[in-house]
Amino acid sequence: MKKLILFSLILALFSCGDEVEFNTPAFQGDRENQLWRAKSFSASIAPNGFLTIKGTNNTEIVNLRVPSVIEATFIVGNNIDVIEAEYIDSFGTSFSTNNKPDESVSIYPELGEIVIEEIDYANETFTGTYRFLAFDASGLNSVGFTNGIFYKVPLVFGEFPTNPVTCEDAEMAAEAALLAYEATFSSDLDFVNNTAFEAACMAYREALNNQRAYCGDADGALQAIIDALGDCQISCTQAIANSNEAESQYVTATIGNFDEKCAQYQLYLQEQIAICGDPNGSIQAKLDSISCSDDDGDGVPNAFEDFNGDGDLTNDDIDGDGTPNYLDTDDDGDGILTADEAVDADGNPIDTDGDGDVDYLDNDDDGDGVFSIYETGDTDGNGVADYLDNDDDGDTVLTINENADPNGDGNPADAIDTDADGTPDYLQA
Template structure:
C-alpha cells in the first residue's frame, strides 16, 4: 500500500525561527520553510492582457506572484493557472502552484493565497501578503512560504488600468452567458438551431473560463460545467428531432410559406448529415429531391406549378402561351403579373369570384364575363395593377368588381 506523505503548511506568527521580519520601504520577504527569505530586488509588471506579476529576487533565487486582475482582493492559488505563485531556487529548479502534487501526496490546507491589500495608483506600488506551497514538475518535492509580505513594490512595466476586470465582472458575464445558453436549449423552442446553439455554448464556455481566470475554481465545479458542454455541437437525437418537426411543417406548407418551410427543412436535413452522418445516402436523397425554388419569381413556388401532379413541370401551361407555368410570370395571361394577383394576408392566392380558380389562374378575376385584360386593369402595361381603372371610385378596381 502506497504510503501517503502529509504536507502541512504551518502558518506561524510574523516572527518565526528567531528571525525578525523587518519592514523595508519597499520590501518583499517571507518565511521559506520557516527561515526568513528576503528579496534584494523587487518589482511589479502588468502584461498586455492586464495580468499582474509581483517579483522578488535574491541572487539566483526568485519568487513570482501572479494574479489576473489589477484589483485589491484575495486570490487563491492552485485553482487555476492564471493565479499562481512560483519559486525558483539557486539551481534553477522551478516550484510552482500550477504543478499538481503527486497522488501520493496529501495536502493540508490548500496551496495558498495572494492578497493584494493596497494599490497606490499615484505612486504605482503594490502592497499585500502571500503564502503558498509549490511543487516541482515531479509533484514530489515542494517548497513552502508563509508570512509573506510585499510592501510598496513599484510597477516598472505596464500601466494600471482605469477599469480593471474583477471577479464580479466575470461572474456577471458568466451569468448572462448562462441565460443565453439556457434560452438556446429551451424546451419551448420548436427547433434547437445548431449554429445558434454552438454560438451560445461557445460564449458560455468563454465566460466560464473568464470566471475561472478571475475568480478561481477551488472545487472544480466550473471546469465540470465546461467539460459537460463538450464540443458545443447538438446531439444526433436533437438533430433528428429537428428534421422531424421541419418535415411536418414542410408537408403542410402553403404557397404563402412554402419556400421558407422548404429552406428550413433543407437546413435541418443538412444539419442531420453533418451531425449524425448519412452512411446509406437516404438523407442526401431527400435533399436532392427538394425543390425550394421559384424559377419565374412570381411568388408561386415551382412545387405548386405542377397542376396535373405528374411530376413534370413542363406540361402545365394554364394560358396556353407555350410557356410552362413555372417559367411564366403571368400564368393566366390576363396582363396582370402573377406576383401582383390578389393574395390573402399570409401570401396565399385568393379566388375573388369564387369560381374555383384563384385569381392568378383566372383570366376573368371578378367573373363578370369581361376578361380582366379588357377591363383596363393595367393601363401603363407594366403588369402592376396599381393604376387599374376604378370607374365608380369605390376603391375596388373594375377588374375585381362584378358588373
C-alpha cells in the same frame, strides 16, 4: 486577529529553522527543500486589475500572478491561466503552473495556492503565502516551492482598482451567462440556432472559468459543468428536432413564404448531417429530393405548379398553350403575367372574385364575365385595372349585368351598346 496569529505562527516556524525574523519586507520559500530567498521584490498592478508579486534572486525569479487585488486564496495548477505561479531559473527556463505535466509524470498537476492575506492600502504593501509545483514547457521537468512567504512587498507599479473583481462578482456573471445560454434552447423557440448556442455556451464557459479563478473549485463541481458543455455545439437530438420542425414548416409553407421555408429545411438537414452523421445516406437522399426552384421565375415555386399532384410537372398546363405551368410565365393565359397577378401583403396569390381560383389561374380575375385578356386599362379611373374591377365604368351597375358578353364566350366583341355610340354599355357610365 486570526490572520495575525496564523501569520505569526508561520513566521515563527521560519525563524526557528532559518533564524529569520520578518521585521522588514521579505520574499522567500523552500525550493526543492532548500531555502530560496529573494534579494529584491515588488508588486505591480496591471491596467486590467491583475496583480503580480515578484521576487528576484540574482538571475532567478519567482512570479505570483492573480486576477484581482483582494485578500483571498487563489488556486494554481488547475488550468486557470489567469492565476499563475512561475519560477524562472538561472538559465532562463520557465517553470509555470500553467504548463501541464506530461502524462508519464502525472495525469493531473498538483494544486498549489497563492494567498493574499493582507493588503496594506495605506503603505501599499502585500503580505501572504504561496506553494506550488510548476513544470517546464515539455511537462517533464518540475520545480516545487513550499512554505513560501511574502511580507510587506511594496507596490511599485500601477494603482489599486476602485472596484476589484470579487468572488461574488464572478458568481453573478456566471449566473447571468447561464440564463443567456439556457435562453438559446428554450422550449419556446422553434429552433436551436447553432451559432447563437455556440456563442452563449462559450460565454458561459468563460464565466465559469472566471468563477473558478476568483472563487476556487475545491470539489470540482464547476469543472464538471465546464466539461459537460463539451465543444459547445448543439446535440444530435437538438439537430434532429430542428430538422423535424423545419420539415413541418416546409410542408405547410405557402407560395409567399415557400422560398424561406424551403431554404430553412435544407439548412437544418445539412446541419443534421454535420452533427449526427448520415451513415446510410437517408438524410442526404431527403435533401436531394427537395427543390426550391422557380424555373419560370413567375413567383410561383415549381412545388406549387403540379396541379394534378402526380409529381410530374410536365403534364400540368392550365391554359392549354402547350407550355407546362412551371415554364409558363402566364399560367392562365389571360395576358397578365403570373408575376404581376394580385398577391396579398405576405406574397400569397389573391382570388379577387372569390370563385375559388386565385388570379394567376383565373382567366376572368374579377368574375365579370369578360376574360381578363380583353380588359386592359382603367376605364373609370378609380385606380383599379378593369381586369380586377367588376364595375369597369364605375356607374354602380356591375359589368356582368351590363350585357358585356351576351354569348358567354368571354369575348366582349358582342357587348350591348344601347345608344349605338360605339362604346358598349359596360364601359359607358
